Amino acid sequence: MSSTTRQTLVMLRANLLGLPHRLAISVSMALSVALVVAVLTGFLAMAKGFEQALKGAGSPGVAVILGGGTNQETGSEISPDAIRAIEAMRDDLGVVRDAAGNLVSSREIVVPVDLRLAGDGTGRTLALRGMDTSGPSLRDGVRLSAGRLFRQGSREIVVGDRLAGEFPGFRVGDKVRLGVIDWTVAGHFSTGGSAFESEIWADLDAVRTGFDRQGQVQSLRLRLDSPTSIAPLKGALSAVTGTPLLAIAEADLYAAQSGRTADLIRLFGWPIALLMSVGATAGALNTMMSSVSDRTVEIATVRTLGFGRLAAFAATLAEALLLSLVGAAIGIATSWAAFNGWQASTIGANNAHMAFQLSVTADVMATAGLLGLAIGAIGGALPAFAAARLPLTAALRARR
Amino acid sequence: MTENLNHQPYIDLKGIRKGYRIGKESIPIFSGLDLTIARSDFVAVMGPSGSGKSTLLNMLAGIDSPDGGQLRIGSNRLDQMGESARSSWRAHNMGIVFQFYNLLPMLTAAENVELPLLLKPLSARQRRVRVEAVLDLVGLAGRGRQYPALMSGGQQQRVGIARAIVADPALLLCDEPTGDLDRTSADEVLAMLAFLNRDLGKTIVMVTHDPHAARQARRTLHLDKGQFSEQRSAA
Structure with missing residues (x-):
């Protein structure tokens, strides 16, 4: 294991052990990510279920x-x-x-x-x-x-x-x-x-x-x-x-029909999820800035001992990613429990009622989960940069 | 200022300039500061608040850099190093003891002491052996699993000293190491620093307000208006 990896892991461990001091704001970050992921999962599961219903109807033979x-x-x-x-x-x-x-x-x-x-x-x-x-x-x-x-x-x-x-x-x-x-x-x-x-x-x-x-x-x-x-x-x-x-x-006939409607569902789902993501990213940014602010002296101390900037950056970013990963997992689990197999209906082909089941598939979970991680990565990048660029003299003076 | 002529200066500052800008105003701290410290010396730096003691210590620690002049420690010109090189230099050449210990509260005493060793190519077992040895040296054998919050100020500072010396650096910088301790604990810490200097040959630079603490050093330098005057030199 390289020295930088060891430094990152020990700083990450210190960050995570300090989470109870920032419990409310950390939980709020994870939940906001969970909400975004759950909403996107719902829409994607709807589109996927609709696609599966129509694609299952068509035979290439x-x-x-x-x-x-x-x-x-x-x-x-x-x-x-x-x-x-x-x-x-x-x-x-x-x-x-x-x-x-x-x-x-x-x-x-x-x-x-x-x-x-x-x-x-x-x-x-x-x-x-x-x-x-x-x-x-x-x-x-x-x-x-x-x-x-x-x-x-x-x-x-x-x-x-x-x-x-x-x-x-x-x-x-x-x-x-x-x-x-x-x-x-x-x-x-x-x-x-x-x-x-x-x-x-x-x-x-x-x-x-x-x-x-x-x-x-x-x-x-x-x-x-x-x-x-x-x-x-x-x-x-x-x-x-x-x-x-x-x-x-x-x-092909049914794939074309499913494609149009599924695209429409996604066209509604993605903007809503992305708009919510902006809010969640702001929340993540706030949480991680608070985390860096709380740990100013700790970061400055280990940096003074010789820890590198990269380790400070990576540990802060990893904390943000872990929190968003927890949020994404909660969002996916919740939406899977709530939506998977849920009966829905819409106006399908021939302008008639068409019933289908929402389907929370692996690719739906992966897509929504990646959005959750992206929130953590974007929300955590700036605080991680701040942690890496922390002015050591000022940070240490905070406790003098 | 006198200099120990029997030794090649370990720390050598020549014409150091340093100032701070507050808005458009530039406030000079040092305007041509000179200082030499021999290897294995124990120097106390005293002076009124705002005299530049902490700025000097920060420059010696490589976490601040001079605006001009030469700053050499051993064979290294810190004033010519970039941030990354100074970070690496700190990891291998210097230990620092803080006034308020600066222990990470979520890590045990042993984990705090181990931090500098994570920067070295040592196995987990090798690190554990060194941590135990140095905790024993500072009188905290068997206390490695304790969290800092459960220790007295004196014990925490001893953990801080253990962390500073665990990687066996040649230079020990101490920023008011007894400033937050009662007299008994302060005496224990000072005795330990004296031991590290006398028996292990560590070069120590200690910033302090406390004349009693300064008396433990071989030399006491008084810093005022950006210049040193030597007040006392041990025989």
């Missing part, structure tokens, strides 16, 4: 074809002619075909439906997705958690676990009024917590009939041979005339 020049299901329309043209293609499209040589696909439509809540009379807009019976099998990781799937042509729905957990009227066998029609809940499904669990699925024709959207298809989902097969499919679609068609990997 599934292509989504959209029409009408949009890259979202809302506003997309694919004409029956275009669908027939795609289904008639016999070339190798990079798409999985069944035993009869037909494309493994699902035509889909998403209808926003208002659900009136029994308790407070307020309403929620939910996403009702009409799909072919092959639709559920085109979702990776989907499984029935209760009941069964909807039957073709019937007014039956299957409800995502998140919705079923959030709204009491979605028990299997319940009748639910969506639009002007009563639908029977046939089952619940799980997709591992992804955004699909905030949807209601039903037969495509039943949805189109119930909401007067005969013949309408917003998206066509196709199972790809492999994730790289999206390129030949795009090439093949350029041969379809009449309407511009866009093929996009399902994973």
Whole structure:
């Protein structure tokens, strides 16, 4: 161990042993760091949870074809002619075909439906997705958690676990009024917590009939041979005339949607956290200045004995970093206990209600923790510099 | 001023100038101060408040530097050294005893004494052995684990002396070492300083207001208006 390290450690030890004399102001510094870290963790956990819900929904092995020049299901329309043209293609499209040589696909439509809540009379807009019976099998990781799937042509729905957990009227066998029609809940499904669990699925024709959207298809989902097969499919679609068609990997579709909203959440979270950080940094600066002021004679004494400026600087900075580390740990632990797994909801894709869980992941903790340490480093730098530059004669005179 | 001609001066000050600025006004402390002190001498410096005793001690300790002139201790020109070099010089050549002990209250007596040894390439065991030896030398054997707050003023000052000599420096600077002690404790401390000078050959420069303390030194210098006059020199 080098001499400077030994000097730093002994000065740091003396600083920390002297903390009880500055307990209130040191605790206040740690708590202000904790508050900033907790707030930032909350926002980042929200963005992360939203991202995870949407990214979990998308598979790179599934292509989504959209029409009408949009890259979202809302506003997309694919004409029956275009669908027939795609289904008639016999070339190798990079798409999985069944035993009869037909494309493994699902035509889909998403209808926003208002659900009136029994308790407070307020309403929620939910996403009702009409799909072919092959639709559920085109979702990776989907499984029935209760009941069964909807039957073709019937007014039956299957409800995502998140919705079923959030709204009491979605028990299997319940009748639910969506639009002007009563639908029977046939089952619940799980997709591992992804955004699909905030949807209601039903037969495509039943949805189109119930909401007067005969013949309408917003998206066509196709199972790809492999994730790289999206390129030949795009090439093949350029041969379809009449309407511009866009093929996009399902994973990319949801990643783009999650990116926009998550960025928005972060856009709110970071400025708030940074503004609070300014206050916390001022607090840290005050605390550490007070610490240096309290230790003026001690610092001057050891400097007179031959301790270096670097040790005085490093020990003061290390004290600030340790206090902010304690604060960051408290902030992370508090926000983890309070937020991790907490159910939240927002307006997601298709302008419908989307539920997700806040997720305090390792990278969220690391980012928020680093902000806490940055507060300590910035707040401690000036006092550390003051400790290193302490005029020894004046400092020693303080006790003469 | 007389000089011990049998020895090469250990401390040699020539034409030292030092002043302080208060606003636009410059207040001179020394305007051409000369001083020589032989190795293993024990010099007491007395003088009225504001005469420059502490400024002189600070310059000898290398925590303040002269505005002009030469300040040599041993073979080192302190007036030509930078802050970092003077810091290193202090660590290896000088021990200092403060009036108010300046012990770190959160460290034990042994940990306080160990501080100067942290600047040397010694193992933890080697440091512990030296700390125990020097605590024994100052009559505090077995008291190493005590915190300063639980010790009397005399004991604290002995810890301060132990800290000053643990690294075996040639020069010991003492700033009013008995100024905060009762007569009995002061006599113990003075006896210890005399022992360190007489038996271990330490060169000691002691600033004091106390004529009784000054009588323990071999020489007493009186500092007034920036100049020395020698009042007493031991036979």
